Every structure is written in structure tokens, then in C-alpha cells.
Amino acid sequence: MPITTTISIILKDNSKKEIPSGSTGLDLAKAISNSLAKKSVGLLLNNELRDLVTVLKDNDKIEIITQEDPRSYEFLRHSTAHILAEAVQNIFKGAKIAIGPVIEDGFYYDFEIPDHKLIPEDLLKIEKEMQRLIDEEQKFIKINIQDTDKQLQEFQLQGEKFKAELLNQYKNDNPTLYVLEDKSGKPVWNDLCRGPHIINSKQIKAFKLLSVSGAYWRADETKESLQRIYGTSWWSQEELDKYLKNLEEADKRDHRKLGRQLDLYSTHEETGPGLILWHPKLAFIRGQVEDYWKDLHGKNGYEFVYTPHIARTDLWNISGHNDFYKENMFYMTVDKQDYVLKPMNCPFHVLIFNSRRHSYRELPVRFAELGTVYRYERSGVMHGLARVRGFTQDDAHIFCRRDQYVEEIKGVIKLVDIIYKQFGLEYTAELSTKPKDAIGGKEIWDFAEAGLEQAIKEYGLEYKINPQDGAFYGPKIDFKLKDALGRIWQGATIQLDFNLPDRFKLQYIEKDGSQQQPVMIHRAIYGALERFAAIIIEHFAGDFPLWLSYKQVIVLPITDRHLEYAKKVETVLKEKNIRAGIDDRAESLNAKIRDAEINKIPYMAIVGDKESNENNVSVRMRKKGDLGKISLDTFVEQLSKEIEQKLISL
RNA sequence: GCCGAAGUAGCUCAGUGGUAGAGCAACGGUUUUGUAAACCGUGGGUCGUCAGUUCAAAUCUGAUCUUCGGCUCCA
Numbered sequence: 001m002p003i004t005t006t007i008s009i010i011l012k013d014n015s016k017k018e019i020p021s022g023s024t025g026l027d028l029a030k031a032i033s034n035s036l037a038k039k040s041v042g043l044l045l046n047n048e049l050r051d052l053v054t055v056l057k058d059n060d061k062i063e064i065i066t067q068e069d070p071r072s073y074e075f076l077r078h079s080t081a082h083i084l085a086e087a088v089q090n091i092f093k094g095a096k097i098a099i100g101p102v103i104e105d106g107f108y109y110d111f112e113i114p115d116h117k118l119i120p121e122d123l124l125k126i127e128k129e130m131q132r133l134i135d136e137e138q139k140f141i142k143i144n145i146q147d148t149d150k151q152l153q154e155f156q157l158q159g160e161k162f163k164a165e166l167l168n169q170y171k172n173d174n175p176t177l178y179v180l181e182d183k184s185g186k187p188v189w190n191d192l193c194r195g196p197h198i199i200n201s202k203q204i205k206a207f208k209l210l211s212v213s214g215a216y217w218r219a220d221e222t223k224e225s226l227q228r229i230y231g232t233s234w235w236s237q238e239e240l241d242k243y244l245k246n247l248e249e250a251d252k253r254d255h256r257k258l259g260r261q262l263d264l265y266s267t268h269e270e271t272g273p274g275l276i277l278w279h280p281k282l283a284f285i286r287g288q289v290e291d292y293w294k295d296l297h298g299k300n301g302y303e304f305v306y307t308p309h310i311a312r313t314d315l316w317n318i319s320g321h322n323d324f325y326k327e328n329m330f331y332m333t334v335d336k337q338d339y340v341l342k343p344m345n346c347p348f349h350v351l352i353f354n355s356r357r358h359s360y361r362e363l364p365v366r367f368a369e370l371g372t373v374y375r376y377e378r379s380g381v382m383h384g385l386a387r388v389r390g391f392t393q394d395d396a397h398i399f400c401r402r403d404q405y406v407e408e409i410k411g412v413i414k415l416v417d418i419i420y421k422q423f424g425l426e427y428t429a430e431l432s433t434k435p436k437d438a439i440g441g442k443e444i445w446d447f448a449e450a451g452l453e454q455a456i457k458e459y460g461l462e463y464k465i466n467p468q469d470g471a472f473y474g475p476k477i478d479f480k481l482k483d484a485l486g487r488i489w490q491g492a493t494i495q496l497d498f499n500l501p502d503r504f505k506l507q508y509i510e511k512d513g514s515q516q517q518p519v520m521i522h523r524a525i526y527g528a529l530e531r532f533a534a535i536i537i538e539h540f541a542g543d544f545p546l547w548l549s550y551k552q553v554i555v556l557p558i559t560d561r562h563l564e565y566a567k568k569v570e571t572v573l574k575e576k577n578i579r580a581g582i583d584d585r586a587e588s589l590n591a592k593i594r595d596a597e598i599n600k601i602p603y604m605a606i607v608g609d610k611e612s613n614e615n616n617v618s619v620r621m622r623k624k625g626d627l628g629k630i631s632l633d634t635f636v637e638q639l640s641k642e643i644e645q646k647l648i649s650l
Numbered sequence: 651g652c653c654g655a656a657g658u659a660g661c662u663c664a665g666u667g668g669u670a671g672a673g674c675a676a677c678g679g680u681u682u683u684g685u686a687a688a689c690c691g692u693g694g695g696u697c698g699u700c701a702g703u704u705c706a707a708a709u710c711u712g713a714u715c716u717u718c719g720g721c722u723c724c725a
Contacts, residue, residue: 108720117654213720214653221722225653228720256718260661269698269716328724373725378651381723393725490725528725559682586682594686608684618685626685 007058024053026199029064039066041203042075042196049074051142051196067235074102079140079198080130080207080233081107086180086189087129088229092116097191098162098217098226105243106232110215112162118227123209126229134204138180138188140197145175155192162217163192206240207233250485255537256384262542262600265385265533274382274389276530281550285536286529288548290370292422292646293394293526300415302368302396307348309372313338318503319347324472328375345371346497346522349397350504353518358508363518364400364408370529371395385534386489392529398521399506402447405519409455409477409494412523416479416492419525423536424648427481427491429461432469439472440498448496449475473499483539489531495522542600543622545648552639553580554601555617556592558608560584565612569605569632576636578643580605597622605635 006018009028019031025045029037029052043050044063049071056062065072081100084107089095092113100109145151148171155164167175170192178197180189198204209231217223234240251257259265264282267275278286294304310332316322321329321343330341342348349367358365372392381387400408413429420427431452434445452475456463463477470476474496481491497520500506507515526532536544546552553573557566566582573580583592589606596604604620610629611617617635619627630638 119655211719212654215721216652219722221652225721227653230720267716273716375724378723380651380653380721382717387724391725493725524725526725531725556685558684561682586680588681588683588688589685590683591687592683592685597686604685606685610684620685 007056007060009056010059010061012063019056021058022055024055025050025062025064026052028056028062032064036064036066039068040064041067041069041072041198044071049196051140052199072235073233075196075198076204076235077102077107077233078193078196079201080204080231081109082140082178082180082189082191082193082197083130083133083138083201083204084126084209084229084231085109085111085191086133087126088113089189090129090133091122091126094159096160096162099166100191103230106210106230108228108230110217110226110228112217112224112226118212118229120212123212123229127207127209130207130209133180134201136182136201138182138201140199140201141179141181141187142195142197143177143179145177145192148175151175151177167192204233205235206237207231208240208244246485250487250538253485253538253541254384255386255534258537258542259384261598264537272389273379274377274387276385276388276390282533284550285544285548286533289526289529289532289536290394293370293419296415296418297368297396300411301364302366305349305352305367305369307345307352307369307371308342309374310339310341311347313340315347315351316340319350319500320503321347328377330374330376341374342371343373343375345369345373345393345395346397346500347504349395350500350506350520353397353399354504354506358399358518360401360508360510360516363508364398364404366396366398368394368396385530385537388528388530391531393524394526394529395522395524398523399508399518400521401508401516402519405496405521406451406455406458408521409452410459412494412521412525413455413459413461413477416525420479420481420491422646422648423539425481425483425491425535425539427479429456429463430466430469430478430480431456431463432466432471432476432478434475435468435470435472437472438470440474444498445475448498452477452494452496471495471497473497481535483535484541485538487538489535491527491532491535492525493523493527496520497522540648543602544600545646546602546639546642547646549602550579551581551599551601552578552643553603553605554592554596555580555582555605555607556589556596557582557584558589558606560586562607562609562612566607569607569617572632572636573605573639576640578636578639593620603639 005021007021009017009019011017017028017031019028025043026037026040029040040052042052042065043054044065045054046061085097085100088111089097094114096112098110098112100107148167152164152167155167175192176194177190178193178195179187182188209229211230213228215226215228217226232240232243234243262281263279265279266277267273268277271277313322325343329343332339332341349369352367353365370392372390374390377387377389398408433449438445456477476493476495478490479492480488482488501517501520506518506520508518510516555566555569557563563584570580570582583596585592593604600622602622605617606620607617615632616629617632618629619635621627
């Protein structure tokens with residue numbers, strides 16, 4: 001057989017490149033251009049991320065990943081995590097390493113550190129050690145583990161029980177070890193790892209450790225309790241600074257912080273955790289959000305119902321909640337009868353449907369309710385308005401025929417689209433399919449999943465599939481929404497239910513006189529008003545659009561002699577249903593402006609001599625500053641239009 | 651629920667065993683102000699709660715409640 005001295009590589013654009021055999025990805029990059037080699041980080045080799053220094057084979061398909069490619073961060077962060085682990089083991093001698101994966105914008109590493117509890121100050125010490133290791137220009141070397149038993153023994157000898165456990169698990173999958181070598185080529189540290197990694201620690205230009213927290217080995221609370229360090233790393237200090245600034249901005253928008261500053265809501269020890277008291281401003285905003293919802297749903301064929309907050313346990317026995325939802329329910333006993341505080345609205349809506357016979361002609365029936373439910377949440381999970389124990393769902397249940405339900409799903413998707421656009425929120429859809437422990441046969445699941453998929457496709461929505469992530473009672477579409485800072489929140493959900501129609505024996509009379517089971521759809525668009533409030537507070541950073549603002553205009557008289565005209569302006573605005581007020585305090589104009597800005601009031605109408613003589617107002621817009629003088633009539637007209645159109649400006 | 655941290659005036663925070671502080675807000679007065687803070691004065695806290703150690707506890711210890719960062723779970 002002839003020995004080939006060159007191999008042929010297929011590049012991203014399907015062109016071919018001949019390089020000497022034994023070349024690595026880095027050699028390939030150099031062969032293309034030196035500037036490319038400088039920016040190169042790793043490879044996409046036959047569709048898998050690999051080290052840049054991987055030796056290439058004939059006919060390999062290669063895409064060189066540079067620092068400009070978002071995928072390059074995976075190499076960087078994963079490698080920074082290794083340096084973190086090395087640093088921690090250098091500082092805390094008995095520390096054992098668990099796992100250290102890349103997460104969005106960063107990485108973490110889990111450790112078991114006997115006799116030491118990490119505190120934030122430790123992070124500085126660890127960062128220093130990491131920098132020292134980075135400056136040592138340590139090389140990442142990949143080694144195939146030939147003798148797993150020997151390696152296993154070594155891990156056990158070192159007390160690296162987590163690595164040993166992992167190696168044992170992966171021993172038949174060609175496990176690899178990454179060894180870090182110092183400049184002299186001496187191995188100084190290693191980790192069982194699939195990679196890929198960067199070549200040299202000096203490529204880590206900007207990193208920061210962010211926080212410490214607890215975690216469990218394999219996310220199992222019965223297993224070892226570990227200490228986790230979170231960090232982030234970037235290709236340049238500028239990138240890191242930008243990221244940290246973004247974190248600060250997110251912190252400023254935190255709805256819990258703004259909730260206090262703007263007097264939006266409170267919780268109290270006396271009421272208990274996760275129970276929200278809505279103050280007037282946020283209650284007003286909620287009212288606007290609810291009115292908009294009612295209007296839209298009324299126009300789209302929904303009928304509104306009200307149902308009680310408690311029901312006898314009997315109801316929850318029939319629905320099955322008392323079995324599968326037990327840990328989340330609040331129970332009480334009255335007159336020796338057991339009651340449950342409702343965790344969901346569906347059983348009530350089902351009872352309304354079942355309270356009389358239905359003809360196929362009446363379907364679909366759509367019952368909607370802003371239903372307040374209570375769920376016991378474990379004490380550590382509460383979070384401001386976003387995760388609470390008592391919350392109001394914008395709930396609705398659709399009962400329809402099999403031949404209707406695709407259209408019904410499309411109708412719900414349309415509402416989701418309209419509503420999210422109204423708030424300037426982007427979203428993505430996810431289709432969750434049959435889980436392992438599901439009720440209902442394959443046939444009905446196939447039918448339901450196909451229908452959901454058809455609806456999404458026909459609507460023209462992009463979506464991804466979450467295999468086996470559906471509810472046990474049916475598949476679902478979840479909507480993840482993205483706020484102004486690009487953060488993802490769980491929003492709307494559309495779920496099919498095969499469970500309740502069965503348990504409550506739901507029926508309607510078909511054309512041929514037979515009794516048929518309707519298809520039942522659960523859906524919520526805001527999700528929960530509490531969480532939605534949290535989302536829009538953070539999305540708008542407290543600067544609510546005019547139609548949502550509790551106070552829309554504050555009139556600022558310059559001196560007392562302008563009070564009379566200021567009152568006139570206020571009256572004119574109020575007559576046009578514009579929510580206006582006057583700041584008549586004996587404060588300087590600057591002070592009044594400052595307070596209005598702090599309270600995030602959208603418009604300030606400043607009135608002095610010039611304005612009162614000409615029936616004008618000087619308009620100042622929140623955050624934008626002085627807009628100049630316009631006539632009072634024009635001002636009213638412009639505001640009315642902005643309110644009418646529910647405009648948003650971010 | 652679990653791991654870790656925190657709780658001092660309405661808010662933000664200082665105060666490491668010896669008489670509880672600041673700024674802002676509030677209140678009273680003076681100032682009548684042109685696009686992000688006028689000036690003077692006054693009041694306000696059993697230091698989350700309960701127990702313990704001590705001559706003496708905001709400060710040390712324990713329990714408990716709440717909050718925060720995560721884990722797990724979820725609208």
C-alpha cells in the first residue's frame with residue numbers, strides 16, 4: 001500500500017484543501033492564513049466540537065471556530081473551569097472535584113471541600129491563583145485512557161471518588177483525560193474530561209468568579225452536598241466589562257428592588273412567604289392588563305366564569321389532584337369536612353361544562369377565568385413576584401371536538417402572539433411530547449402531538465421539540481419569552497388533557513346522536529399575573545408605557561402664581577381620561593422634576609408665565625428630557641393617541 | 651426542603667461586649683424657584699422574634715421567622 005504524504009480536508013464551503021498527513025487543525029489554519037491561525041480556537045470536526053490541535057484524517061470535514069464564533073466560548077469557559085478546579089485544589093488541599101460544565105455566559109465547578117466553607121472572600125484568593133496558573137501558560141493535553149482500571153485505581157488513591165464514579169460509568173466510551181502541563185512539560189493537574197479545550201491557559205484573557213452556592217452530586221439531594229463556584233470568562237476585558245455591566249443593569253431592573261422603590265407591592269412576615277400584597281400602583285397596572293385581556297378574550301369567543309377558592313377533597317379525588325398533586329396543596333378541615341384550597345381552576349370549569357348536556361353544535365366552549373390559586377411551594381424557591389404561593393392565572397379551558405382542536409390551538413397561538421407583541425416581548429415556542437409515565441394510549445398521544453405540531457406549523461411559528469417533557473396527562477406547547485435584556489422567562493402554556501375528560505366523564509352529543517368525549521385544552525397566556533407583573537417590571541425597567549402607567553402626567557407649576565393655570569391643565573387632562581396630578585409642593589422646579597423622574601412618571605407638563613399666557617405646556621418626557629413648548633390641545637391629542645394605540649417605547 | 655449568607659429608623663447603610671448613628675424620606679418653618687436635590691429645625695429604632703451566656707448583648711451562643719445566592723421543583 002502506498003504511503004500518502006498528504007490528506008484532503010473538506011472545508012466549510014465544501015472546498016478541499018490538501019495538507020501533509022499528521023497535520024492538526026492548527027496546522028490547517030496556518031496553511032490557510034496566519035491571521036486565521038491567530039484567532040482560531042477549536043474545530044467543528046465532522047459535526048463535533050474538537051480541540052484545535054486534533055490530528056486530522058483524510059476526508060475530514062472541518063470548520064475552524066474562531067473567537068468571533070459564539071461556539072468558541074464553550075472551549076474558553078470549559079477550560080477556565082478546569083483552571084478554577086486546579087486553583088481550588090492548590091489552595092484547599094483535600095478538595096475533591098466533581099463536574100464543571102459550561103452554562104450560559106459562564107461556567108461552574110462543583111467541589112467537595114472538607115473542613116472549609118467557601119465564602120465570597122475566597123473567590124478573590126482563588127482568582128489570584130487562577131491568574132498565576134494562566135500566567136504559567138499551562139498546556140491542555142488530551143490523553144486517551146488506555147487502562148481504565150489503572151486510572152480508576154489512581155482516582156481512588158487520590159480520593160477523587162466523583163471522577164472514579166464517572167470513569168466507571170464511561171469506561172466503555174473511550175474516556176479521555178485532560179492533563180495540564182506547565183512550561184517545562186511537567187504534568188501538574190488532570191481531569192477526566194471529554195473536552196474540547198483551548199490549547200494554552202494564556203488564551204484566557206478575562207475571567208471573573210461570580211458566586212458560591214450549594215449543589216448536590218448528580219443533582220440528587222440524597223447524595224453528597226457540594227460547593228459550587230460560578231464564574232464567567234471572555235476573550236477580552238472589554239467583553240467581560242460589558243457582561244458585568246449587563247449584570248448590573250439587570251440588577252437595577254430587579255422587580256423586587258423596583259417594587260420597593262416604586263411602592264408596587266409588599267410581602268409580610270405576618271402573612272407568610274409567597275403571598276403578595278398589591279399596592280395601588282401595581283394594582284392599577286394589573287387592572288389595565290386584566291381589562292385588556294378581558295376585552296381581547298371577549299372578542300375571541302371566550303366566556304367568563306367565576307369559581308370558588310376552596311372545594312371539598314372529593315372534587316380533588318375525582319380530578320386526581322389529591323393523588324398526584326398532594327405535596328402542593330393546602331388542606332383544611334371545616335365542620336369535619338376536608339377542604340382544599342384550589343391549586344388549579346380546571347376541575348371547576350369541568351364541572352360547569354358537565355352541569356348540563358352539550359350538543360356538538362355548541363362546541364367549542366371556552367371558559368375563561370382570572371382564577372387565583374394557591375400552591376405549596378418549598379420554602380427556598382420563592383422569588384419576589386415571580387415565584388409565589390398564591391397567584392392568579394389567566395386561565396381558560398376549551399372543550400371542543402376532535403375536528404376543531406387544531407383550529408382552537410391556532411386561535412390560542414394567535415392570542416399569545418397579539419398579547420406578547422402588545423408588551424414588546426419576543427418569544428419562542430417549545431413542543432413537549434409524551435413523557436415516560438403518561439396516561440392514555442399511544443394512539444391518542446400521537447393524535448394530540450400531531451395536532452399541536454400541525455397548529456404550530458400552520459401558524460408559521462418556529463419551535464423546538466422537548467422530547468418526553470409533556471405533562472403526564474397530555475402534550476403541551478410552552479412559550480418562552482425574552483425581555484429587553486434578552487432574559488428568558490416561562491410564559492404561556494397550551495396543554496392538552498386526556499385525564500380530566502376521562503375522570504369527569506365529559507361528553508357531548510354528536511350529530512349521529514352518539515355520546516363523544518370532547519378534547520380539553522388548558523391554556524394561560526400571561527401565565528400568572530404575579531409573574532407577568534415581574535416580567536414587565538423588569539422588561540420596562542419600571543418605565544411603563546403610557547397606557548399602563550398609574551400616573552401619566554404630572555403638572556409642575558413653577559411658582560404659586562401658576563397654580564391656577566396648572567389646575568386648569570390638570571382638569572383638561574382629566575376630562576380626557578388622562579391620569580394627571582399636580583406637584584404643588586413648595587419645592588424648586590428641579591426638585592419636582594427629579595422626583596417625577598425617580599417615580600418614573602411618563603410626562604411632565606411644566607407651566608410658568610410663558611405657558612399660562614399662551615395656553616401652552618412645556619413638555620418633558622421621562623428619561624428623554626425637555627421636548628419644548630406645545631399647545632395644551634396638541635398635548636392632550638398626542639397623549640390620547642399614544643394611550644389609545646397602547647404604544648410602547650423601550 | 652437542602653447548602654451557604656443576611657436581618658439595625660419608611661429606604662440605603664455605618665456601628666465587634668460598656669448610654670444606638672448618618673444620608674435620603676417624613677413632619678414644622680423659611681424660600682416662589684424655568685428642565686434631575688433650596689435652607690434651617692424636629693420627631694422617629696425594646697437593633698426580626700424567643701431563649702441562653704455575662705455585672706453588662708445590636709455585638710457571643712442556640713432555636714425560630716423572613717429575605718438573599720444557588721440546588722431541586724414550577725405559572
